[in-house]
Amino acid sequence: MCCDLKRRFLLLYATQKGQAKAIAEEIWQQAGAHGLEADMHCISEMDKYNLETEKDPVVIIISTTGTGDPPDTARKFVKKIQDRTLPPSHFAHLQYGLLGLGDSEYTFFCNGGKTVDQRLQELGAKHFYNTGLADDCVGLELVVDPWIDGLWLALKKAFLLRKEGMSSDAISSALSAVPHAMHELNLSSDIQNLKLEDEGARSSGVLSQKSVDSNLAASATDTEPSLVRSVPPVSQSALNIPALPPEYIEVEFQDAHGENPHLSSVISEGTTFEVPVTKAVRLTREDAIKTALLLELDIADTLFDYQPGDAFSVMCPNNFSEVEELLQILGLSEKGDYFVCVKVKQGTKKKGATHPQHIPARCTLKFILTWCLEIRAIPKKAFLRALVECTGDVGEKRRLQELCSRQGASDYTRFIRESNVCLLDLLRAFPSCKPSLNLLIEHLPKLQARPYSASSSNLYQPGKLCFVFNIVEFPACPARPVSRKGVCTGWLAELVAPLLHPNKNTLDTKGGNPSTEKIPIFARPNNTFHLPADPSVPFMMVGPGTGISPFIGFLQHRQKLREEHTDWEFGETWLFFGCRHQDRDYLFKDELSCFLENGTLTHLKVCFSRDASVAEVSPPKYVQDVVRLYAKEVARVLLKERGYFYICGDKKHMADGVSDAVVDILSMEMEVDKLEAMKTLAMLREAKRYLQDVWS
Numbered sequence: 001m002c003c004d005l006k007r008r009f010l011l012l013y014a015t016q017k018g019q020a021k022a023i024a025e026e027i028w029q030q031a032g033a034h035g036l037e038a039d040m041h042c043i044s045e046m047d048k049y050n051l052e053t054e055k056d057p058v059v060i061i062i063s064t065t066g067t068g069d070p071p072d073t074a075r076k077f078v079k080k081i082q083d084r085t086l087p088p089s090h091f092a093h094l095q096y097g098l099l100g101l102g103d104s105e106y107t108f109f110c111n112g113g114k115t116v117d118q119r120l121q122e123l124g125a126k127h128f129y130n131t132g133l134a135d136d137c138v139g140l141e142l143v144v145d146p147w148i149d150g151l152w153l154a155l156k157k158a159f160l161l162r163k164e165g166m167s168s169d170a171i172s173s174a175l176s177a178v179p180h181a182m183h184e185l186n187l188s189s190d191i192q193n194l195k196l197e198d199e200g201a202r203s204s205g206v207l208s209q210k211s212v213d214s215n216l217a218a219s220a221t222d223t224e225p226s227l228v229r230s231v232p233p234v235s236q237s238a239l240n241i242p243a244l245p246p247e248y249i250e251v252e253f254q255d256a257h258g259e260n261p262h263l264s265s266v267i268s269e270g271t272t273f274e275v276p277v278t279k280a281v282r283l284t285r286e287d288a289i290k291t292a293l294l295l296e297l298d299i300a301d302t303l304f305d306y307q308p309g310d311a312f313s314v315m316c317p318n319n320f321s322e323v324e325e326l327l328q329i330l331g332l333s334e335k336g337d338y339f340v341c342v343k344v345k346q347g348t349k350k351k352g353a354t355h356p357q358h359i360p361a362r363c364t365l366k367f368i369l370t371w372c373l374e375i376r377a378i379p380k381k382a383f384l385r386a387l388v389e390c391t392g393d394v395g396e397k398r399r400l401q402e403l404c405s406r407q408g409a410s411d412y413t414r415f416i417r418e419s420n421v422c423l424l425d426l427l428r429a430f431p432s433c434k435p436s437l438n439l440l441i442e443h444l445p446k447l448q449a450r451p452y453s454a455s456s457s458n459l460y461q462p463g464k465l466c467f468v469f470n471i472v473e474f475p476a477c478p479a480r481p482v483s484r485k486g487v488c489t490g491w492l493a494e495l496v497a498p499l500l501h502p503n504k505n506t507l508d509t510k511g512g513n514p515s516t517e518k519i520p521i522f523a524r525p526n527n528t529f530h531l532p533a534d535p536s537v538p539f540m541m542v543g544p545g546t547g548i549s550p551f552i553g554f555l556q557h558r559q560k561l562r563e564e565h566t567d568w569e570f571g572e573t574w575l576f577f578g579c580r581h582q583d584r585d586y587l588f589k590d591e592l593s594c595f596l597e598n599g600t601l602t603h604l605k606v607c608f609s610r611d612a613s614v615a616e617v618s619p620p621k622y623v624q625d626v627v628r629l630y631a632k633e634v635a636r637v638l639l640k641e642r643g644y645f646y647i648c649g650d651k652k653h654m655a656d657g658v659s660d661a662v663v664d665i666l667s668m669e670m671e672v673d674k675l676e677a678m679k680t681l682a683m684l685r686e687a688k689r690y691l692q693d694v695w696s
Contacts (some may be wrong), residue, residue: 068108097129104696300424300463310552313449460556538571544578547649635669
């Protein structure tokens with residue numbers, strides 16, 4: 001149908017870690033099957049497209065980074081459209097659909113996409129398809145898959161309406177009446193056939209169970225599914241699976257002579273410093289539920305600079321034994337020390353295929369698997385689809401097809417995503433799967449550096465940088481029968497374990513030989529999570545567990561300022577701290593007592609969630625409960641004295657609870673309803689007086 005209509009649309013993506021780009025590539029690949037042509041570009045490539053003159057529909061895929069910022073690749077674009085001199089009709093000609101990616105564990109969910117969406121609307125652009133907001137916390141695919149399914153019908157309707165001569169406003173009005181662009185508009189006989197055509201295009205991705213030997217279904221008689229086994233209805237369903245991603249990398253093995261490049265070649269964030277560990281302290285007792293360590297780094301001989309509240313990133317390697325096992329499974333153990341040359345495959349069908357920036361031009365295979373690729377990453381469905389082609393056993397092949405299919409979405413969430421299954425787990429579970437090295441380089445993401453908050457002040461401890469972390473533990477589960485530690489925290493713990501004093505649990509090299517252990521770090525300055533510029537302004541800090549880390553730096557800095565400037569006026573300081581047991585994991589107990597005694601800390605309020613109460617009235621268990629006890633003081637500091645409120649730690653189980661407590665306090669003390677109190681809190685956030693440094 002509509003053979004005389006050019007059905008081309010502009011496809012833009014803005015990505016931070018590659019997810020938005022991967023989704024855009026999936027749309028680009030599917031477009032042809034629907035009789036459409038996608039002109040795909042990174043949103044930063046503004047020399048290759050022009051929204052001011054764009055007549056065709058525009059599809060935008062945009063992620064969110066940091067605390068709610070557009071990705072780095074979208075900064076220039078966002079700055080351009082934020083120009084307040086642009087008239088309200090600047091994009092009146094533009095028809096677009098937008099898919100935002102985010103994580104609801106963070107305060108400003110999908111804010112990158114929302115920012116662009118709102119601004120395009122303010123400049124007169126119209127939706128031809130409803131905005132989708134995908135949540136990485138529960139699984140992006142829960143929104144992404146149906147959004148892409150509905151996109152094709154919405155695009156075709158937009159093209160048809162344009163052909164029939166409808167204005168931009170009329171097209172938008174007609175399409176806006178359709179919640180997901182999936183219902184009939186009854187505008188012409190042509191449009192009645194669109195849905196059938198769309199379904200026909202999708203049918204090519206359907207796999208019938210009949211293609212699998214019938215005895216395979218009989219073998220899955222268990223009532224409970226698992227990673228390797230399915231049950232009805234999935235085991236008996238025809239499957240809609242993703243299109244096979246085109247290969248675009250080829251790997252050439254070279255000799256085993258030479259040196260690997262410096263680690264700085266695999267990052268693009270800035271200067272990397274390799275610094276020695278000068279002190280390691282176990283902050284928790286051995287019977288504590290979590291093990292917390294403090295590491296002190298010597299930065300005296302570097303140009304590394306930071307303020308209390310800043311974060312920095314640690315470049316960590318993958319677990320060495322896991323790298324060796326992966327090499328063994330791939331049959332490449334003997335080639336681990338060979339240098340490899342990674343090139344883009346000639347004639348690849350992948351649009352815009354380029355050499356991965358995180359893979360050096362020449363390095364050993366072990367270097368790639370150890371420092372460049374996130375081998376612990378949860379495999380995406382496109383990777384599972386590619387692994388199907390590398391699997392010999394017909395039953396294993398079928399199960400991998402199920403896990404990447406629409407029908408197996410719940411199994412994917414349960415056995416892959418929620419179980420933190422990685423490539424190595426899959427290769428253990430599906431032994432006939434033997435992927436090529438180029439496939440791993442194509443699908444495994446870049447090994448990300450891990451961010452940590454500074455737990456020290458350069459003014460208080462010149463040339464030193466401290467940080468605190470819990471050793472992350474992943475217990476075994478049915479889908480992953482081996483327990484393991486976090487990639488970075490496990491590596492750091494193993495690195496300093498021989499250095500810890502067997503009795504004092506401390507390494508201190510000031511009086512002995514300096515440590516030879518070094519870790520690579522680079523700066524991640526924080527422009528907001530800092531002490532008030534005016535020292536007379538009061539502030540409150542909420543930091544249970546390792547969330548106390550940046551506040552130790554705050555208090556060290558404040559103490560030094562008080563010593564150096566006795567004539568200054570200093571505002572009061574509050575710290576709300578919580579842990580499980582007072583005698584097992586009360587971090588920095590002695591240091592906090594000293595801060596309290598010398599007046600650096602005005603108020604210290606603590607709680608212990610697991611200690612049995614001997615009092616008639618149970619004490620507060622969590623920091624949000626303690627915050628509520630000081631409602632009048634919180635309101636006074638925030639409303640009357642224009643103070644600051646800082647939160648650091650777990651978002652889902654703590655920071656949201658503290659925010660709820662503050663809203664209730666504002667509502668009560670201001671004598672307003674909850675909605676008005678929430679607006680006040682939003683204003684405090686906007687004024688950078690209610691600040692969070694949280695993680696999920």
